[in-house]
Amino acid sequence: MADDGILDCVIVGGGPAGLTAALYLARFQRRIALVDAGASRAAWIPATHNFPVFAEGIAGPAMLDRQRENLAQYGIAPLPARVAAIAKADGHFVLTLEEADEPLRARRVLLATGAADVEPALPDHADALARGLLRYCPICDGYEARGRRVAVLGHGARGLGEAVFLARSYTEDVTLLTLGQPLSTEEEARAREHGIAVVTAPIEALAIEGDRIAALRAGGREHRFETLYSALGLKVRSDLALPLGAGHDETGALIVDEHNRTTVPGLYAAGDVVRGLNQIVVAMGHxxxxxxxxxNRCELPTEDEPGGPERPVRRPASP
Incomplete structure (x- = not known):
């Protein structure tokens, strides 16, 4: 840490993106801190086969452990804490930590806070995930569901879009459970085009029965599936950035430029908190x-500091 107590960068979030950023900055010999609240979405992954190098697949917790072990070689360990707020003062950021007496101060901040899945009301959610009965990302693991009887839980463009993706790519047996929400005429036509069965009746309960997911609807009719994909959406964890005025889309996902800078000078973002494709390799690239x-900019002032470059006019890209 510099004599003034101000770090070069604080990274918020200890998932694949945050740990990768910390590794790079540690090897750049920068003064950093990595704050991790322990809520990485990657920790829920039972096994991913979509991550290069690990041909046999790797579980999310094991992947995060390997990243932390790699980082420890450089004397960096995640600080287990939650950032309550970020403010700017005197040309740097002040990060207030819950249950901590002193804030962290840094000239730049990288948000890698990710997103959280909206979970379906399924008994023993963790066990269903571990057994592959419940899945969240058809891009990551749709291959493992090929040829199976699959249900997609969701509605609107997101739910139908995920059902179409699975039907086009992996299996002819896809059912969309819309949770009582009707489809438009255009949506019905699209579902028919791809051979997707649609159940619009409200789902009374979801249960695990052996190696199947049972979806019970009004009237007592039962539907059984080998895999259930939840397409209920994500809650983007951008709450720390929005009070600073960071540009974002309608979901709260942060808008960044080609250097992963947000619209707030000195504030960067990487991973699922950024608008785009939610994938581990993408997060690491960010x-x-x-x-x-x-x-490269550590010794340079940000656009809002004296002597900094003229701040460009940046407009959010079209959705």
């Missing part, structure tokens, strides 16, 4: 880009 730019 982190590498952001960390390299942070290193």
């Amino acid at each position: 982190a590498a880009v952001a960390a390299t730019d942070i290193h």
